Amino acid sequence: MAKNINILVADDIAAMRGVLKEILYEHGYENVTEAFNGEDTLLKFHLFNNFHMVMLDINMPIKNGMQVLKEIRAENPNVFVVMVSADSSTEIIKSSLALGVNGFIVKPYTAAKIGGVIHKFEEHLLKLNPDPA
Amino acid sequence: MLQRKIWLAFLFILTVGIAVSTRIVYLGDSVQSISHLFLAEKLPLSQRIGELHLIVADEERLLYEYYSYTATREDFLKQRIQNMERLNLLIKQIEAASESSAKIAELRARLAGLGQLSDKLSSTLAFPRVDWDEARAILAQINPQVRQVEMTLATITEANQQAVSNLSEQSHRSVLTMVRSVIGFSVLIFGVALFVGYYVITIIREGSERRRLALFAERDPNPVLRLNAAGKVLYANPATTKLLEHLNLSTAQLAKLLPSDLQQHLAATRDAPNSITQFEVTLDTHTLEFTVAHLTDFSEFHVYIKDVSARKQAETKLRAHHDELEKLVEIRTKDLEIARDEALQASQTKSAFIANVSHEVRTPLTPIIGFAETMLHDDQNPETRKGLLTSILHNARHLLNIINEILDLSKIEANRLEVEIMPVDTMQIMYDINAIADLLAREKGLQFSIKLISPVPLKIHSDPTRIKQILLNLLTNALKFTDKGQVDLLLGFNPLTNQMEFTVSDTGIGIPQDKLDRLFKAFSQADSSTTRRFGGTGLGLYISQRLAKLLGGDISVKSIDREGTQFKISIAAGEIDPQSMTSEIIWPQIGISSTHTAKLDLKLSGQVLVAEDSPDIQKLISYYILNTGAELTVVGNGQLAMEAALSNDYDLILMDMQMPVMGGMEAIEILRATGCSSPIYALTANAMREDREAYQRIGCNGFLSKPIELEQFFDVLATHLKPADAHAHTNPVQKSENLLRLITGFVASLPDYIGRLLHAADSAEHDEIAALAHQLSGMGGSFGFPEISQKAKILETAAKNGEYNELTNLVQQLCELLTKISEQNVAAVGSS
Numbered sequence: 001m002a003k004n005i006n007i008l009v010a011d012d013i014a015a016m017r018g019v020l021k022e023i024l025y026e027h028g029y030e031n032v033t034e035a036f037n038g039e040d041t042l043l044k045f046h047l048f049n050n051f052h053m054v055m056l057d058i059n060m061p062i063k064n065g066m067q068v069l070k071e072i073r074a075e076n077p078n079v080f081v082v083m084v085s086a087d088s089s090t091e092i093i094k095s096s097l098a099l100g101v102n103g104f105i106v107k108p109y110t111a112a113k114i115g116g117v118i119h120k121f122e123e124h125l126l127k128l129n130p131d132p133a
Numbered sequence: 134m135l136q137r138k139i140w141l142a143f144l145f146i147l148t149v150g151i152a153v154s155t156r157i158v159y160l161g162d163s164v165q166s167i168s169h170l171f172l173a174e175k176l177p178l179s180q181r182i183g184e185l186h187l188i189v190a191d192e193e194r195l196l197y198e199y200y201s202y203t204a205t206r207e208d209f210l211k212q213r214i215q216n217m218e219r220l221n222l223l224i225k226q227i228e229a230a231s232e233s234s235a236k237i238a239e240l241r242a243r244l245a246g247l248g249q250l251s252d253k254l255s256s257t258l259a260f261p262r263v264d265w266d267e268a269r270a271i272l273a274q275i276n277p278q279v280r281q282v283e284m285t286l287a288t289i290t291e292a293n294q295q296a297v298s299n300l301s302e303q304s305h306r307s308v309l310t311m312v313r314s315v316i317g318f319s320v321l322i323f324g325v326a327l328f329v330g331y332y333v334i335t336i337i338r339e340g341s342e343r344r345r346l347a348l349f350a351e352r353d354p355n356p357v358l359r360l361n362a363a364g365k366v367l368y369a370n371p372a373t374t375k376l377l378e379h380l381n382l383s384t385a386q387l388a389k390l391l392p393s394d395l396q397q398h399l400a401a402t403r404d405a406p407n408s409i410t411q412f413e414v415t416l417d418t419h420t421l422e423f424t425v426a427h428l429t430d431f432s433e434f435h436v437y438i439k440d441v442s443a444r445k446q447a448e449t450k451l452r453a454h455h456d457e458l459e460k461l462v463e464i465r466t467k468d469l470e471i472a473r474d475e476a477l478q479a480s481q482t483k484s485a486f487i488a489n490v491s492h493e494v495r496t497p498l499t500p501i502i503g504f505a506e507t508m509l510h511d512d513q514n515p516e517t518r519k520g521l522l523t524s525i526l527h528n529a530r531h532l533l534n535i536i537n538e539i540l541d542l543s544k545i546e547a548n549r550l551e552v553e554i555m556p557v558d559t560m561q562i563m564y565d566i567n568a569i570a571d572l573l574a575r576e577k578g579l580q581f582s583i584k585l586i587s588p589v590p591l592k593i594h595s596d597p598t599r600i601k602q603i604l605l606n607l608l609t610n611a612l613k614f615t616d617k618g619q620v621d622l623l624l625g626f627n628p629l630t631n632q633m634e635f636t637v638s639d640t641g642i643g644i645p646q647d648k649l650d651r652l653f654k655a656f657s658q659a660d661s662s663t664t665r666r667f668g669g670t671g672l673g674l675y676i677s678q679r680l681a682k683l684l685g686g687d688i689s690v691k692s693i694d695r696e697g698t699q700f701k702i703s704i705a706a707g708e709i710d711p712q713s714m715t716s717e718i719i720w721p722q723i724g725i726s727s728t729h730t731a732k733l734d735l736k737l738s739g740q741v742l743v744a745e746d747s748p749d750i751q752k753l754i755s756y757y758i759l760n761t762g763a764e765l766t767v768v769g770n771g772q773l774a775m776e777a778a779l780s781n782d783y784d785l786i787l788m789d790m791q792m793p794v795m796g797g798m799e800a801i802e803i804l805r806a807t808g809c810s811s812p813i814y815a816l817t818a819n820a821m822r823e824d825r826e827a828y829q830r831i832g833c834n835g836f837l838s839k840p841i842e843l844e845q846f847f848d849v850l851a852t853h854l855k856p857a858d859a860h861a862h863t864n865p866v867q868k869s870e871n872l873l874r875l876i877t878g879f880v881a882s883l884p885d886y887i888g889r890l891l892h893a894a895d896s897a898e899h900d901e902i903a904a905l906a907h908q909l910s911g912m913g914g915s916f917g918f919p920e921i922s923q924k925a926k927i928l929e930t931a932a933k934n935g936e937y938n939e940l941t942n943l944v945q946q947l948c949e950l951l952t953k954i955s956e957q958n959v960a961a962v963g964s965s
Contacts, residue, residue, distance in 0.1 A: 013908060015875055015878060015879050015882070015912055015916070016911065016912060018875040018878075019875060019915050019916070022875065059907065082808070086907055086910055086911045088775075088776040088779050088780050089776070090772050090775065090776070090795070090803075093803060094803070097806055103808030104779065104806075104807030104808065105779075105807075105808070106779040107910070107911035107912075107914070107915065108911060108912070108913060108914025108915045108919065108922045109915060110782050110914075112782045115810070116808050116809055116811070117808035119808075120808040120810070
């Protein structure tokens with residue numbers, strides 16, 4: 001089941017992408033595409049057009065996570081978007097929630113935190129696709 | 134008015150007419166004159182005279198022609214004869230036409246003379262020998278004669294013309310006169326006609342009016358009668374006849390209807406001019422109103438009858454209605470008076486209640502505060518202290534009870550009293566109640582027992598809290614009002630009504646019969662002296678009965694003054710299993726005991742986040758949790774709680790629902806929205822169902838009530854925290870092979886970071902420092918180096934806040950740490 005799920009991970013630091021990819025792999029998700037900045041994220045998102053989840057770092061060059069979130073949401077209300085940020089201030093969280101983000105992870109994160117978000121993602125998938133693939 | 138005008142107009146016209154018509158007298162003359170004027174001879178008169186002139190002139194000519202041999206004698210004579218004839222005719226005509234006969238006689242004479250001369254002349258001329266000298270002499274005589282004739286003719290003409298002009302003037306005047314006369318006459322005729330017409334019309338109208346008046350009484354739809362002085366009916370109109378027919382009376386009977394005193398009265402008023410009397414006569418089905426007018430000048434009575442039955446009926450109805458309304462008003466007033474009295478009494482009772490409550494609340498507070506103060510200041514031995522603390526605890530519980538009762542009351546008044554139906558272990562309830570009641574009984578030296586009087590189901594469906602509330606209320610009352618003897622709780626089950634039946638019986642002071650019906654009313658105790666002696670808010674029984682009713686049952690009471698009282702409580706049992714009944718009390722296993730000490734010994738490990746703004750409650754909860762050995766983070770508002778929960782992993786989160794800055798609800802909503810899946814429990818003083826449902830809806834796993842119920846509290850802790858012995862060490866990140874590679878990569882990048890940090894610090898590029906610190910803080914913890922994250926965060930904050938003097942130091946510290954880690958891990962990884 002998890003084999004058909006496509007995830008896009010965006011962060012300008014390779015190591016961070018690596019960690020996320022690793023954690024996702026441990027939860028069974030192998031199809032993870034990486035993006036390096038905001039523009040690249042949008043490009044890849046539109047190009048493949050088949051991502052179930054997008055994980056965005058807020059601090060990225062050439063369009064930050066919030067801008068990418070806004071643009072993605074403008075066209076696709078269903079894709080599961082997770083914001084990753086070192087900032088846990090209420091304003092950021094509230095504005096991302098207002099833009100329609102599905103999950104919020106505060107760096108540094110733990111596997112358990114990611115686990116919680118992935119759990120929510122899986123519930124979200126079930127809702128979209130009631131019968132198990 | 135109109136009449137007078139017409140009269141005046143008529144008079145005027147008459148006068149004018151008369152004035153004008155007097156000219157008619159002249160009418161005859163005028164007519165004659167006019168006729169004269171239009172005779173054929175008048176106008177041609179001048180013509181005739183003209184002709185006469187010509188003839189005379191012609192005669193002259195003839196003579197000259199003859200004289201001058203121009204004409205023959207025969208012609209001359211012929212013409213002369215013609216002329217003479219014409220002349221005579223003319224003269225005749227002129228004579229006839231002319232008025233001046235004197236002048237015409239003169240003319241004739243002159244013409245005769247002229248004729249003679251002419252004859253003479255002709256005779257002179259006739260002979261073969263003409264006597265020219267004679268002829269000349271005659272001619273000489275003729276000329277003046279002709280001139281004279283001409284003059285006479287002129288005079289006649291003049292007179293004639295004068296006469297003509299006079300006549301025309303006259304006829305002109307006559308025409309005017311005639312016209313005026315015609316007008317006058319016609320006006321006169323018109324006036325007369327008008328007058329006559331008006332008069333005729335008046336007469337006709339009067340006639341018809343009189344006819345109508347004559348029929349006035351005949352046509353009147355109301356009965357009208359004429360009676361003579363003796364009372365005999367002289368005339369009765371058709372309406373009377375109809376009425377009499379309708380009423381089946383005869384005229385005589387009608388007369389008899391007049392009351393006797395009326396007849397006397399009429400007799401008395403005989404001389405009173407035109408008096409009017411009115412009276413009513415009521416027959417079986419009708420009421421008649423008689424109006425009697427006494428016409429003294431005619432010695433007659435006119436009687437007018439009106440059928441006022443309808444009016445009478447309306448009057449009667451109106452009066453009846455009026456009476457009814459009066460009665461209603463009386464009843465209403467009485468009702469209002471009763472309501473007012475009740476309201477007054479309720480108000481009084483409420484005031485008494487408030488005074489009572491105030492007293493009830495202050496009473497336990499006194500020892501609570503007092504003993505607590507005592508314990509602060511004095512040194513007591515442990516036994517005394519224990520006693521004081523027990524009393525404080527006891528009084529605090531009592532106070533809680535009273536407050537709960539008042540809350541229950543306000544819920545009842547707002548119609549918000551609720552019960553929650555769930556499976557209930559009947560034996561457990563009995564056990565719980567027994568624990569409390571037995572203690573209270575022993576304190577007073579009374580006997581207490583719980584007995585079954587019929588088999589009861591082991592499990593029922595009801596609200597256990599409320600059942601306990603009711604039973605404890607009645608039991609505490611029973612124990613309160615009994616000084617010696619026995620208090621029993623009897624259990625039974627009625628399969629016919631599917632109800633549990635509890636009986637609380639005591640051998641106490643009893644309740645007087647007259648107070649029994651007020652027993653379950655709010656704010657009442659048997660009497661106020663009871664309140665003073667025994668305390669209490671007077672609400673317990675009221676609330677208990679309401680609850681019993683909500684639970685599908687009721688409470689009833691039997692009492693014998695000074696001997697004892699029995700309260701019977703029935704509640705619906707709901708769904709039961711008829712197979713699992715018991716005929717004896719089965720106490721639950723001793724193992725399940727809820728003593729505080731057992732709970733306090735509980736040892737757990739894990740991470741707990743508590744969000745609570747009250748410092749005292751913070752202290753309390755911290756004490757309990759830290760005592761188990763678990764790790765605890767305490768925050769004071771929802772925002773901090775949210776930030777903490779997002780940044781860290783907690784095994785359990787306890788969230789107070791009413792906090793400043795950001796409340797519990799909002800924090801939980803945001804946490805769940807961002808994907809936090811830690812267990813969250815709401816700490817709430819609210820036990821209302823809809824609030825609990827709301828907490829569940831936003832994603833709470835459960836709730837803990839305030840004040841803290843230890844059993845519940847430790848249950849929750851035990852559920853989500855692991856026992857202390859288990860390995861509870863979780864790595865931030867599980868170390869798989871790939872991950873190790875990444876960690877290696879990270880460690881390898883540390884020197885680079887160190888270099889860049891130092892360079893940025895030297896060139897005072899604060900933004901660069903902040904950015905580097907930000908990256909390191911994000912990565913450090915993720916790779917298993919939380920200390921890097923910590924230090925990096927501090928550096929980042931300082932750099933952003935511009936604490937430049939701190940920066941160098943912080944950078945130094947961070948670089949030292951990075952160096953240490955780098956050296957450590959490079960050594961560990963070694964050759965890969």
